[in-house]
Amino acid sequence: VQEKVTIIENIKKQLQVRNAVIVAHYYTDPEIQLLAETTGGCVADSLEMAKFGSQDPATTLLVVGVRFMGETAKILSPEKTIIMPTLEAECSLDIGCPYEAFSAFCDAHPERTVVVYANTSAAVKARADWVVTSSIAVELIDYLDSLGQKILWAPDRHLGRYVQQRTGADILCWDSTCIVHDEFKTQALRKMKKLYPEAAILVHPESPQAVVELADVVGSTSQLIKAAKYMQQKTMIVATDRGIFYKMQQACPEKIFLSAPTAGEGATCRSCAQCPWMALNCLQTIAEGLTESSIYHQVQIDEVVRQQAFVPLKRMLSFAA
Numbered sequence: 001v002q003e004k005v006t007i008i009e010n011i012k013k014q015l016q017v018r019n020a021v022i023v024a025h026y027y028t029d030p031e032i033q034l035l036a037e038t039t040g041g042c043v044a045d046s047l048e049m050a051k052f053g054s055q056d057p058a059t060t061l062l063v064v065g066v067r068f069m070g071e072t073a074k075i076l077s078p079e080k081t082i083i084m085p086t087l088e089a090e091c092s093l094d095i096g097c098p099y100e101a102f103s104a105f106c107d108a109h110p111e112r113t114v115v116v117y118a119n120t121s122a123a124v125k126a127r128a129d130w131v132v133t134s135s136i137a138v139e140l141i142d143y144l145d146s147l148g149q150k151i152l153w154a155p156d157r158h159l160g161r162y163v164q165q166r167t168g169a170d171i172l173c174w175d176s177t178c179i180v181h182d183e184f185k186t187q188a189l190r191k192m193k194k195l196y197p198e199a200a201i202l203v204h205p206e207s208p209q210a211v212v213e214l215a216d217v218v219g220s221t222s223q224l225i226k227a228a229k230y231m232q233q234k235t236m237i238v239a240t241d242r243g244i245f246y247k248m249q250q251a252c253p254e255k256i257f258l259s260a261p262t263a264g265e266g267a268t269c270r271s272c273a274q275c276p277w278m279a280l281n282c283l284q285t286i287a288e289g290l291t292e293s294s295i296y297h298q299v300q301i302d303e304v305v306r307q308q309a310f311v312p313l314k315r316m317l318s319f320a321a
């Protein structure tokens with residue numbers, strides 16, 4: 001315990017020395033979220049992280065999440081130093097959408113407007129017309145559809161299908177999934193609902209269609225936290241990374257939050273409602289990131305790619321404003 005207190009004190013000191021703030025995602029460990037909250041940083045969904053990072057006056061951003069979040073911060077604020085506890089924190093959607101193959105897919109469909117999820121590399125963003133996060137995906141596609149545009153969507157096929165069903169837009173979808181959300185199991189969720197008939201079901205739209213169909217609320221992480229507050233039910237079954245429970249419980253201490261089941265009969269659970277890459281972030285790696293100014297922690301992006309990726313990201317922020 002004493003060691004942890006010392007690490008936290010050191011981190012706080014380094015944040016001041018380096019004029020840095022923590023920009024953390026809701027999936028990170030509760031002690032990281034608490035540290036961000038108590039040191040003037042933010043805990044947010046991926047859209048709000050991008051907004052906060054581009055607006056905060058700090059000259060160094062310590063982005064605690066996965067690599068695309070650090071890259072987004074660098075694309076939007078090239079003048080700032082962006083450090084991450086580890087650059088190894090990937091995302092299965094980013095991995096599942098390599099630039100060369102994606103670019104060829106775009107070339108094969110030049111008539112389509114290219115919309116990519118924020119969970120992609122800087123190079124993939126640079127090839128896109130728009131970047132989007134789950135909190136504004138339906139609104140953006142609805143808007144593009146109203147302009148008569150056909151969409152090429154990447155990389156999450158569950159989110160793409162969800163958005164297609166909500167908007168009726170013409171969407172051609174890349175085929176990739178999030179290894180965390182893809183594990184939520186429909187039959188087991190039905191059984192759980194029988195055990196807790198009064199519970200509300202909250203689902204992130206990266207989940208499979210059959211799980212989304214059982215939901216009372218579908219939304220991004222911040223939308224699910226809001227729903228936890230306004231829904232009348234006392235018990236909530238939540239299909240997303242369980243790091244979100246820290247904020248939900250903080251907002252609603254009297255409510256009960258349960259993780260939606262991930263391992264169906266006979267199935268192996270690869271993630272169990274916890275993103276393995278988000279879990280690479282801890283107090284120790286944060287302290288290392290702040291003290292070692294090495295290439296192992298600093299986000300760097302080729303300037304040509306950065307300038308190209310800036311355009312669709314800036315469009316996203318303007319659309320969301």
Ligand code: 13P
Pocket residue numbers: 044045046047119133134135178206219220221222
């Ligand atoms: P949000 O944009 O809802 O925070 O989602 C990011 C993410 O990686 C979900 O798995």
Ligand code: SF4
Pocket residue numbers: 066090091092093119178179180181206241275276277278
């Ligand atoms: Fe990527 Fe899924 Fe992890 Fe989110 S939870 S960062 S989509 S792997």
